[in-house]
Amino acid sequence: MSLEYQVFPVSTPAEGAGGKTGNWRTVRPVVTDRCIGCNACFLWCPEGTIGVVGRKAKVYYEYCKGCGVCANVCPVKAIEMVMEQ
Amino acid sequence: MMKVMSGNEAVALAVKLARVGVVGIYPITPQTTIIEELAEMRARGELSADIVRVESEHSAMAVTLGAAVSGVRSFTATSSQGLLYMHEMVWWTSGSRAPLVMVVATRAVGAPWNIWNENTDFMSERDSGWIMAFASTPQEALDLTLQAFRISEDPRVFLPVMVGMDGFILSHTKTNVFIPSQEDVDNFIPPRRQPYVIDPETKESMGNIFPPIYYMKLRQSIHEAITNSEEVIKEVGREYNKISPLGDYGTLNVSYKLDDADYAVVTMGAWSLDAMEAVDKLRENGLNVGLYRVRYIRPWSEKEIRENLGDKRAILVVDRATSLGRGGPLYLELKSTLNIPIKGVVTGLGGVSVGKRDFYSLISRFVEEARYSEVGGVEWYYPGEVKEVELGTPRTAH
Amino acid sequence: MTMRMMGMALGNNVALIVVAGCSSVIQGMGPKNSYGYPALNIAFAAGPAAASGMWRAFKQRNKDVTVVVWAGDGGTADIGFASLSGAAERNENFIYVCVDNEAYMNSGGQRSGSTPHGAVTPTTPEGKKENKKELLFLMLDHHVPYAATASVGYPHDLMDKLRRAKTIEGFRYLQVLTPDPYGWLFDPSRTAEVGKLAVQTCYWPLLEVVNGRVQVSNESLHCLRKETRRPLRDFLSVQGRYKRLNDQDYKELESYVDYTWDRILKLMRT
Known part of the structure; x- marks a missing residue:
């Protein structure tokens, strides 16, 4: 008997399984030169889309929702929220 | 070996013979003596199963499901209001495709209160995606429970199995029952198989949201697994006939x-x-x-x-x-x-x-x-x- | 946010049980998911019981896996409370994380047993009349070996608590206050800030109770004396859900904070 009919409600981890952000983000975080690489943004980001690369924070825009938490928690106000075009 | 026993005792014995790992228990008449018997066996050191004395039937099914998806053979039993109270989890279990076994000692459903026998509780779950067998003697209660574990864990099925028996009339009436040997049962029920295991090693998850088409396919899969289980049940029944001289399980009915x-x-x-x-x-x-x-x-x-x-x-x-x-x-x-x-x-x-x-x-x-x-x-x-x-x-x- | 912090705190050998709520949705669509952990998604009231079966299964298979139940405040304070209470009383060996955003946020923010007095929700448009259910105290009455509260405003404290919980055997309860911008009505960028304000104004006490010994976390030590507490208004005024609050409601909430801390002080003395 072929077992092809057997499918199960099982899922496996995959990057971006929650879907990409698309074009509904209204503001985006932009890291300026003031960044001291302290990782506060990485710690608080709900999406895991910002982190320190080298000595400066880097944003992964594909999944960033533009919530602005990073800009708010940054101790040196190094992140600016810029309107999307 | 022959022994005089009630349907509930026969079921408890089948659970022991099947080497079940986790049993979720919650008392309700007329099923209660199954779980009492299991607790006694555990206290006497005859049963290796972990017994979880939960606070409701909804949780009894959840415990049994939680153990089953994590790789262990599990069992629970209930009746009447208890079955209705766990109704949500009955569906979640078949939807999860979790192989496990539940025995239902049937009883009328309230209101008004009634503890006596009626099969409506059992029959009301017939749309829920379980394999459902119903016994006519304590012997058959034991036989069907043992077969249920093997049917449930067959890759062509991978569904939970519900075994029903008439409350009091079978659950509490003693008759002569043939008990297959532990060795025969060990040979009859292979080591546990299941469609997936929740485990940090596999990282597989179960039950997040699936798109409509996928959901419908999952439902069709259960439908086909139930249909195809007919052959499995007959095959398992013929195998069982070899270890028990009583009854014939080569046909469904x-x-x-x-x-x-x-x-x-x-x-x-x-x-x-x-x-x-x-x-x-x-x-x-x-x-x-x-x-x-x-x-x-x-x-x-x-x-x-x-x-x-x-x-x-x-x-x-x-x-x-x-x-x-x-x-x-x-x-x-x-x-x-x-x-x-x-x-x-x-x-x-x-x-x-x-x-x-x-x-x-x-x-x-x-x-x-x-x-x-x-x-x-x-x-x-x-x-x-x-x-x-x-x-x-x-x-x-x- | 809390989910990521847990990932940092607990390491890899974790199996999750996720009851109905926002966390059932943010995993994305099957057959893929966005969690790094294996997760059993399950009906609202079934989490603690399923975890009771799961950790026993791992024990029987000789596997060292930390089982974590992930539930919202609705699943904890309301529909799942019997199951939670049963598992706590049996001292089942898993960590229970209640992500407390103080309402049924996944279905649109309706009031739950954990919604505070005065909060406007779709089902309490005139403001909730009753106080928030005391889940931590209720858990303590179950004689659990570990119970704690945390806030996403203070991630290090939260991760410390999770790490400590991991080393303890038995039932471990952690309730995390997770401000919800859409339900509490504030700008999402201020999530961490609001989580801090809740602690600074002493509305949300950060505690850790190990085997009955109550310890107030550093961030909440100033709350032990009434004079050193930051005015509650600083926490309430940044949120739109308290827009209907009148003076009497405000007094009620203030006395709720006093009551909470009196009770904590009493517990510390015993």
Whole structure:
């Protein structure tokens, strides 16, 4: 008997399984030169889309929702929220 | 080995023989002595299973499911209100495709309170995606429970199995039961198999949101697994026949003196034995009748049923359950399977005692009717001295 | 946010049980998911019981896996409370994380047993009349070996607590306050800030109770004396859900904070 009919409600981890952000983000975080690489943004980001690369924070825009938490928690106000075009 | 035991004791023994790992327990009459017996076995050191004494039936099923998806054979039992209370988890379990076994000692559903036997609780789960077997003796309760573990864990099935038995009539009545040896059972039930295991090693998850098309496919998969389980059940039954000298499990359902019969009665559960005695008596008196006992309500074997009943002139279906407003569930299932005159009888609800005399009179009256007219419809039958029933309540009487 | 912090705190050998709620949705669509952990998604009231079966299964299979139940405040305070209470009383060996956003946020923010007095929700448009259910105290009455509160405003404290919980055997309860911008009505960028304000104004006490010994976390030590507490208004005024608050409601909430801390002080003395 072929077992092809057997499918199960099982899922496996995959990057971006929650879907990409698309074009509904209204503001985006932009890291300026003031960044001291302290990782506060990485710690608080709900999406895991910002982190320190080298000595400066880097944003992964594909999944960033533009919530602005990073800009708010940054101790040196190094992140600016810029309107999307 | 033969031993005198009740249906509940037989089930507890089957759970022990199947080397179950986790049992979720919550008391409800008439199932309670199954879990008491298991707790006793555990206290005596005879049972290795972890017993979880939960705070509700909903949790009993959740514990059993949690253990099953994490790779361990698990079991629970319930009745009546308990089954209804865990209804949500009954569906979640089949949807999860978790192989596990539950025994239901049937009992009427309230309101009003009633602890006596009726199969409506069991029958009300027939849409839920479980394999569903129903025993007629304590022996069969043990046999079907053992087979249930193997059927449930077969890769062609991978579904939970519910084994029903009549509350009190089987759960608390002692008869002689053959017990297969532990060695035979170990050979009969292979090591646990299941479709996936929740484990940090596999990282697989179960049950997040799936798109509509995928969801529908998952449902169709359960449907096909139930349909295909028919072959698995017969195969497992034939294997089981080799380790137990009593009973024959090579077919899903059981026919009795049907080959040459013109008319047949269809039943399920313990009272089938009363009905068989009535059939014998009727045959002595020249009526050509036979009996068909439904053992598996899911899968519903259309093929077996057509082969055994398709050529009958008319059949009488006696239900110990109701689909209120529509008659008995067995009756409805048979109506949708066969194209012959079928009459339904609903009786024995809430513990109303129906014996072989009642079957004798029901069947003889039915044959009489069927000979000269087109039978059909559903009759509510009250046995013996309660033929005249006043349906008015005390309130309307005033 | 809390989910990511847990990932940092607990390491890899974790199996999750996720009851109905926002966390059932953010995993994305099957057959893929966005969690790094294996997760059993399950009906609302079934989490603690399923975890009871799961950790026993791992034990029987000789696997060292930390089982974590992930539930919202609705699943904890309301529909799942019997199951939670049963598992806590049996001292089942898993960590229970209640992500407390103080309402049924996944279905649109309706009031739950954990919604505070005065909060406007779709089912309490005039403001909730009753106080928030005392889940931590209720858990303490179950004699659990570990119970704590945390806030996403203070991630290090939260991760410390999770790490400590991991080393303890038995039932471990952690309730995390997770401000919800859409339900509490504030700008999402201020999530961490609001989580801090809740602690600074002493509305949300950060505690850790190990085997009955109550310890107030550093961030909440100033709350032990009434004079050093930051005014409650600083927490309430940044949220739109308290827009209907009148003076009497405000007094009620203030006395709720006093009551909470009196009770904590009493527990510390015993």
